[in-house]
Amino acid sequence: MEKAVEDxxxxxxxxxxxxxxxxxRDTVAIGAFSAAAQGILVSCSAGNGGPDSGSLSNVAPWxxxxxxxxxxxxxxxxxxxxxxKKYRGISLYRGTSLSSGLLPLVxxxxxxxxxxxxxxxxxxLIPAKVAGKIVVCDRGGTPRVQKSLVVKKAGGLGMILANTxxxxxxxxxxxxxxxxxxxxxxAGDAIKSYIASGSNPTATIALGDxxxxxxxxxxxxxxxxxxxxxxxxxxxxxxxxxxxVNILAGWTGAVGPTGLPEDKRRVTxxxxxxxSMSCPHVSGLAALVMAAHPEWSPxxxxxxxxxxxxxxxxxxxxxxxxxxxxxxxxxxYGAGHVDPVAxxxxxxxxxxxxxxxxxxLCALNYTTNQIKQTTHRDFTCDSRKKYSLGDxxxxxxxxxxxxxxxxxxxxxxxxxxxxxxxxxxxxxPATYKVSVSSQTPSVKITVEPASLSFSQAFEKKTYxxxxxxSSSPSGTTSFGRLEWSDGKHTVGSPIAFSWE
Numbered sequence: 001m002e003k004a005v006e007d008x009x010x011x012x013x014x015x016x017x018x019x020x021x022x023x024x025r026d027t028v029a030i031g032a033f034s035a036a037a038q039g040i041l042v043s044c045s046a047g048n049g050g051p052d053s054g055s056l057s058n059v060a061p062w063x064x065x066x067x068x069x070x071x072x073x074x075x076x077x078x079x080x081x082x083x084x085k086k087y088r089g090i091s092l093y094r095g096t097s098l099s100s101g102l103l104p105l106v107x108x109x110x111x112x113x114x115x116x117x118x119x120x121x122x123x124x125l126i127p128a129k130v131a132g133k134i135v136v137c138d139r140g141g142t143p144r145v146q147k148s149l150v151v152k153k154a155g156g157l158g159m160i161l162a163n164t165x166x167x168x169x170x171x172x173x174x175x176x177x178x179x180x181x182x183x184x185x186x187a188g189d190a191i192k193s194y195i196a197s198g199s200n201p202t203a204t205i206a207l208g209d210x211x212x213x214x215x216x217x218x219x220x221x222x223x224x225x226x227x228x229x230x231x232x233x234x235x236x237x238x239x240x241x242x243x244x245v246n247i248l249a250g251w252t253g254a255v256g257p258t259g260l261p262e263d264k265r266r267v268t269x270x271x272x273x274x275x276s277m278s279c280p281h282v283s284g285l286a287a288l289v290m291a292a293h294p295e296w297s298p299x300x301x302x303x304x305x306x307x308x309x310x311x312x313x314x315x316x317x318x319x320x321x322x323x324x325x326x327x328x329x330x331x332x333y334g335a336g337h338v339d340p341v342a343x344x345x346x347x348x349x350x351x352x353x354x355x356x357x358x359x360x361l362c363a364l365n366y367t368t369n370q371i372k373q374t375t376h377r378d379f380t381c382d383s384r385k386k387y388s389l390g391d392x393x394x395x396x397x398x399x400x401x402x403x404x405x406x407x408x409x410x411x412x413x414x415x416x417x418x419x420x421x422x423x424x425x426x427x428x429p430a431t432y433k434v435s436v437s438s439q440t441p442s443v444k445i446t447v448e449p450a451s452l453s454f455s456q457a458f459e460k461k462t463y464x465x466x467x468x469x470s471s472s473p474s475g476t477t478s479f480g481r482l483e484w485s486d487g488k489h490t491v492g493s494p495i496a497f498s499w500e
Contacts, residue, residue, distance in 0.1 A: 068244025162188025
């Protein structure tokens with residue numbers, strides 16, 4: 001990262017992730033701080049640890065943390081069973097098709113030497129029980145494409161990859177090594193029930209043509225890592241989502257499309273999934289915004305991308321989470337799904353500079369040594385100054401609250417939290433009015449002042465948000481939204497409340 005800074009890059013795109021650690025121990029956060037201080041925007045993958053909550057990495061506030069959503073494109077595959085039921089799945093396999101007619105069907109658990117045989121781990125299948133058959137393998141444990149190699153090596157002719165409850169209905173397309181359909185949990189359960197109930201289960205797999213304009217789109221990918229931010233709960237992460245499922249892009253000639261050494265195919269493009277795909281979308285969009293507004297800081301560019309993101313479909317419904325089928329929340333999508341054109345003209349931005357991040361580290365009670373480890377700077381916090389995490393000029397709001405059994409006791413006790421923010425005008429002169437909405441009546445939100453007038457470019461105005469929250473049980477979460485609008489621009493911020 002330091003070498004990239006030296007080379008004079010404008011944007012750093014890091015499709016890497018790791019475990020969570022304090023910023024002074026987090027090599028990506030440390031490298032990103034020095035880059036951001038030089039005016040370089042750092043965009044990082046949120047991680048592929050979803051749908052578990054608190055599964056994020058790369059959570060430093062000077063990093064743009066990107067989760068993954070789907071596109072409106074599908075690569076269908078169809079499973080037809082001997083009982084005449086048909087199920088829709090997904091696949092990128094385009095090699096030799098299965099011969100016409102139905103083939104014997106077996107569940108890997110019933111054809112394995114392993115106690116977790118359903119996962120089709122290497123060397124776990126009994127060739128005599130799978131040869132000439134279509135094998136049902138459960139997703140998880142080992143890479144999806146590797147399972148197809150395991151089935152092929154054991155003499156299987158095809159594979160049905162069945163989602164378990166961890167993955168729900170999320171379908172990720174892969175370039176399998178034999179005819180394969182990956183199916184959602186409901187279809188997978190139905191196929192396994194059919195195998196269990198019949199004496200001679202049979203099936204076949206057919207591959208369909210690419211489909212476009214698939215709705216609803218986008219949905220949050222099941223694998224996309226989720227908030228809350230376990231390192232600093234006062235900073236909402238991820239920041240936003242971008243396309244990260246079944247992404248078509250150039251591919252190296254050094255390995256096959258699966259990356260497995262046994263895969264001898266060579267392609268110039270491939271389709272893969274992960275927050276490693278969504279992060280570079282945002283890196284590219286950041287470069288686009290930077291080219292249009294070279295005078296903006298990395299924080300201003302991130303703000304523009306976040307405050308113009310969308311959280312609903314054209315129907316007005318909230319973006320869905322494929323893991324649950326329910327509406328997603330800011331812990332899933334952050335500020336929302338990135339909108340490239342809107343980001344070029346956000347109206348107002350939440351700007352931040354090195355000094356703001358140093359104050360943030362002081363609010364975390366970092367020692368002079370820990371600050372130096374994080375920032376490579378000698379800086380001592382001012383003992384006379386009251387530093388607050390709620391005052392970092394972030395484009396979103398995360399408000400951790402104490403439950404009644406917390407330090408302040410009494411179930412009737414309410415907690416008051418104040419956050420301060422400063423908006424910079426990057427549009428024409430205008431008056432912006434605030435509107436707030438909250439899912440829960442147990443938090444009252446007031447904004448002071450409720451109107452901000454800007455008469456010139458780069459003028460700054462400060463406002464304070466006061467949250468008065470009554471107690472809720474530990475583990476409760478709720479969400480709200482704060483928007484400033486001048487009638488032309490809407491500067492939107494998600495709010496996440498969590499009681500611990």
